Amino acid sequence: MALYFFTPFIAIILTILGGGIIFYILGFNPIEALKFYFLTPISNLYGLSELLLKATPLCLIAIGLSFCFKSNNWNIGAEGQLTFGAIVGGGVALLFYNQEGFYILPLIIIAGAIGGMIFALIPAILKTYFNTNEILVSLMLVYVSKLLLDYLVVGPWSNPEGFNFPETRQFSDSSRMPLLFEGLRIHTGIFLALAAVMLSWFVLYKTYLGFQIKVSGLSLKTAKYAGFKGKTMILVVFMISGACAGLAGVGEITGPIGQLHRMISPDYGFTAIIVAFLGRLNPFGIIFASLVVALTYLGAETAQIFLQIPKYTGQVFQGMILFFLLASDYLLFFKVKILSLKKNELRH
């Protein structure tokens, strides 16, 4: 069990070593490159704030995904749920354009969560009642939501004073997440992520629902035998997952972006899948994992600014983390045996 939580660290160390070797082959001083990658971005207050800002949506989405993944439901469409949540939340923000009121921001946040929830219910309902594959449905819905967002920001919701550029108006101040510190971009949305972490820990480890989720994840047959209502549980985990992704979307548009446009998420919904697994689907593990993965984004920028290392190394690092995690899991939990088979044995 201890090993189970230890392998992510092995994966990270291997990734750093692997990264160093890649930098060395590319002709950079690996130590200097790694320093710019992992230390420079967070060497000041602004950098730390940016790290938290970047980790917030990843953490939120991964927390939601952990409910799905723990119960053997493969929701791959968090990006779509994020987008749809942002659309619904953004719609409310535009509805209250230029209005004052303490209730506006909470309304937007709730609307975003509901939006994500509804969008996640589509693959869930199709799975429970029509036996469709949730991986395909949730993934394809990502494109549906992105096209819907495209349509809205180009057409009906585009800024009337914006020369037809594909973006909405800037939300008014009452629709924006309050900043935590003057001059830094970290905003109150981080509390949503922390609340999600606490709540998910409570639900997963202290409630009957959490027990059902875990049992279903370990063995669907056992869950059925125990008389758990499988369909309800599938709907619930998808709703939780969608709500979290929707919140992440709302956090982005009411936080650093401040409007709806076509680029509200650099694929947070997909990267969060790596975060969820790196964090071992454990709420506190996910906090740690979201910080590590957020750092790969920031590091890629710093490394390009200071050393002109191609920015795509960020994605290479994310890929390496997942690869090494899966590889070390495999090697740790399965015994490798070299068998010598006789020819006729192979013919079975």
Place this chain on the structure above:
Amino acid sequence: MYKNFFKYLISAIFLLGFSVNSSADFKVGFVYVGPTGDHGWTFQHHEGRNAVEAAGIKTTFVESVPEGADAERVIRQLAQSGHDLIFTTSFGYMDPTNKVAKDFPNVKFEHATGYKREHSNVSTYSARFYEGRTLLGHIAGKMTKTNTIGYIASFPIPEVIRGINAMTLAAQKVNPNIKTKIVWVFTWYDPGKEAEAAQALIDQGADVIMQHTDSTAPVQTAEKAGVWSFGQASDMQRFAPKSILTSIIDDWAPYYVERAIAARDGTWNQQDTWHGLKEGMVAMGPYNSAMGADLVKEVEQLQKDLASGKVHSFTGPIYDQKGNILVAEGKVADDGMLAGMSVYVKGVEGDIPK
């Protein structure tokens, strides 16, 4: 090799401090929206950067910076890490550029294609691509047999509509029966969508394909179908040597070098630049010999006249689709009207998406 590697490993233990190079050298930073190898928009900005570098000025670039929440951080990091002049080369960087500029009054900012200059250290610049479109229109009007020109458009913003109108007006001048068919792809760069759009236009009878998107897919589709096409942003001739008649080339190099030197020497000041053929920010690629010597001569003359100001792309009378007059006879459209252009001229088919 091993020795070096171990040396690095050992020094690692000692070198884990924080030290950021903050040399006093003058440095210029560039923020790109795409990869440097897109052979279109970003590629040309990167060529401009290379020219600045060749002029002996240190430069840095960050590529593929999404126009969302990340842009502000990248721009701020460049400002923080000792860059004295920063070019942000996409429209979506407008608000982040102005936000960062407020906090770094000593750093100069240049934002491409935007209209907000909220602080005295922010300049904007763009090119009069429509002048190039006028030349394309003239060529297209002469070369088409089906009198149908296919136009792949990105977003219905004034710049794109201006290009469609300039092209159509010039084509009508040499061929009154011309029709412009448009497909909106709602992306700046998506080879798959662009190729489909090109094919759809060819199927509708267009025998000249023009694009306001950045990939080489449309010219390659045109080459395969055996119709004419024009390169966009960079000289795309080698991607479709038979089909491409010429290319509109965005040449940012002279401007970048001039502004970098001005910033270094302390003579930089805020401005809103809109350069065209005259200053060389818009240039034309080599003309295809299939055009024939006479047409090439005509176009070269028109190019000279546009550059000297003798001919203007938008000279009246110009009518909109319903026949209302936009620019009166003998007048030319002023820059204000061009900057906000949001209606098609007569002869363009379809409606602007709303």
